[in-house]
Amino acid sequence: xxxxxxxxxxxxxxxxxxxxxxxxxxxxxxxxxxxxxxxxxxxxxxxxxxxxxxxxxxxxxxxxxxxxxxxxxxxxxxxxxxxxxxxxxxxxxxxxxxxxxxxxxxxxxxxxxxxxxxxxxxxxxxxxxxxxxxxxxxxxxxxxxxxxxxxxxxxxxxxxxxxxxxxxxxxxxxxxxxxxxxxxxxxxxxxxxxxxxxxxxxxxxxxxxxxxxxxxxxx
Amino acid sequence: xxxxxxxxxxxxxxxxxxxxxxxxxxxxxxxxxxxxxxxxxxxxxxxxxxxxxxxxxxxxxxxxxxxxxxxxxxxxxxxxxxxxxxxxxxxxxxxxxxxxxxxxxxxxxxxxxxxxxxxxxxxxxxxxxxxxxxxxxxxxxxxxxxxxxxxxxxxxxxxxxxxxxxxxxxxxxxxxxxxxxxxxxxxxxxxxxxxxxxxxxxxxxxxxxxxxxxxxxxx
Numbered sequence: 001x002x003x004x005x006x007x008x009x010x011x012x013x014x015x016x017x018x019x020x021x022x023x024x025x026x027x028x029x030x031x032x033x034x035x036x037x038x039x040x041x042x043x044x045x046x047x048x049x050x051x052x053x054x055x056x057x058x059x060x061x062x063x064x065x066x067x068x069x070x071x072x073x074x075x076x077x078x079x080x081x082x083x084x085x086x087x088x089x090x091x092x093x094x095x096x097x098x099x100x101x102x103x104x105x106x107x108x109x110x111x112x113x114x115x116x117x118x119x120x121x122x123x124x125x126x127x128x129x130x131x132x133x134x135x136x137x138x139x140x141x142x143x144x145x146x147x148x149x150x151x152x153x154x155x156x157x158x159x160x161x162x163x164x165x166x167x168x169x170x171x172x173x174x175x176x177x178x179x180x181x182x183x184x185x186x187x188x189x190x191x192x193x194x195x196x197x198x199x200x201x202x203x204x205x206x207x208x209x210x211x212x213x214x215x216x217x218x219x
Numbered sequence: 220x221x222x223x224x225x226x227x228x229x230x231x232x233x234x235x236x237x238x239x240x241x242x243x244x245x246x247x248x249x250x251x252x253x254x255x256x257x258x259x260x261x262x263x264x265x266x267x268x269x270x271x272x273x274x275x276x277x278x279x280x281x282x283x284x285x286x287x288x289x290x291x292x293x294x295x296x297x298x299x300x301x302x303x304x305x306x307x308x309x310x311x312x313x314x315x316x317x318x319x320x321x322x323x324x325x326x327x328x329x330x331x332x333x334x335x336x337x338x339x340x341x342x343x344x345x346x347x348x349x350x351x352x353x354x355x356x357x358x359x360x361x362x363x364x365x366x367x368x369x370x371x372x373x374x375x376x377x378x379x380x381x382x383x384x385x386x387x388x389x390x391x392x393x394x395x396x397x398x399x400x401x402x403x404x405x406x407x408x409x410x411x412x413x414x415x416x417x418x419x420x421x422x423x424x425x426x427x428x429x430x431x432x433x434x435x436x437x438x
Contacts, residue, residue, distance in 0.1 A: 094269035
């Protein structure tokens with residue numbers, strides 16, 4: 001029997017994070033190409049736009065994601081996630097705490113939490129998070145201040161986790177295979193797709209690899 | 220008989236906006252002094268802190284406000300306002316639209332909307348806003364990009380409004396009297412209190428003036 005966590009795990013297999021450094025139009029265009037290539041979830045992550053720009057883009061992105069059968073998340077801003085009809089919110093360690101978000105959003109709304117250690121992963125799970133974002137897997141120019149824990153660090157952080165996890169940080173077609181056996185059920189990517197000349201082709205390559213690598217991981 | 224708008228109008232008489240450019244500790248300390256002096260509402264407005272810093276400060280500020288019988292608002296971030304137990308949220312023209320916020324927050328939660336023209340004021344009212352923020356009343360160094368419409372511009376913007384309004388922008392003890400008859404029921408201040416050597420004394424002066432100026436305004 002397949003439980004909710006297993007269903008969610010499958011839908012987190014190739015998770016695009018986009019928005020920062022792009023215009024709303026670029027965000028929608030590149031996301032659509034990546035979704036055509038097989039991306040299973042998209043997160044809008046942007047600090048420099050106004051809330052209204054975020055909301056408008058989130059509403060469009062939610063439609064594109066759902067038309068592709070993909071999940072749609074908003075980073076940090078629970079209010080925008082709810083207003084846009086997103087499937088969930090992703091919360092970093094400096095964002096709203098998971099219990100506060102859960103009280104506002106209720107059950108049925110997906111909450112992801114960044115957790116780079118076993119302690120933080122356990123805390124996120126206890127607090128009611130539905131999935132964990134764990135990294136940085138590799139060095140990345142997208143988020144220069146993220147410290148790299150590598151596939152081994154991810155494996156350690158996820159060793160007791162009973163909710164799905166997505167590996168994040170510098171993942172691309174050249175290194176995704178190194179995540180095999182790290183305990184994650186999917187890979188979050190950003191630059192690998194957004195900086196690609198052909199995001200659709202790269203997404204196809206990544207989802208093929210992800211299908212193989214993560215097929216046995218979650219439970 | 221006094222209706223809800225009249226009750227709200229009285230509680231918006233002297234409205235402190237604070238946070239930006241201050242630390243969380245300074246924000247709490249200066250707000251407490253201003254509340255001791257008679258401020259009737261406080262809005263936490265800050266873009267540069269993390270959501271978690273905002274939430275922690277908002278929770279403290281809400282307690283201090285309520286201990287003084289004052290209202291507490293959060294600017295822009297409806298999620299933080301709800302998580303912190305604030306009385307309401309204030310939304311600018313680049314923030315979430317009022318109807319989207321109302322759907323999430325439900326009734327009984329106060330929503331304020333910045334509206335500098337008669338059209339925007341009418342729109343805010345139709346959309347379900349509980350009060351209007353209208354300005355800039357005077358030139359201000361706190362928000363340099365705000366264009367000044369003056370007490371006459373405020374009077375024009377509020378000429379058809381049937382919900383309470385707060386005048387905002389560069390208001391201090393030296394010019395607050397010029398707002399008499401502009402249609403607002405209160406004054407929002409920032410620098411006048413936050414840059415004062417004795418915020419409590421300045422608040423006392425301002426609330427005395429506000430009592431006189433706004434006593435006849437709303438309905």
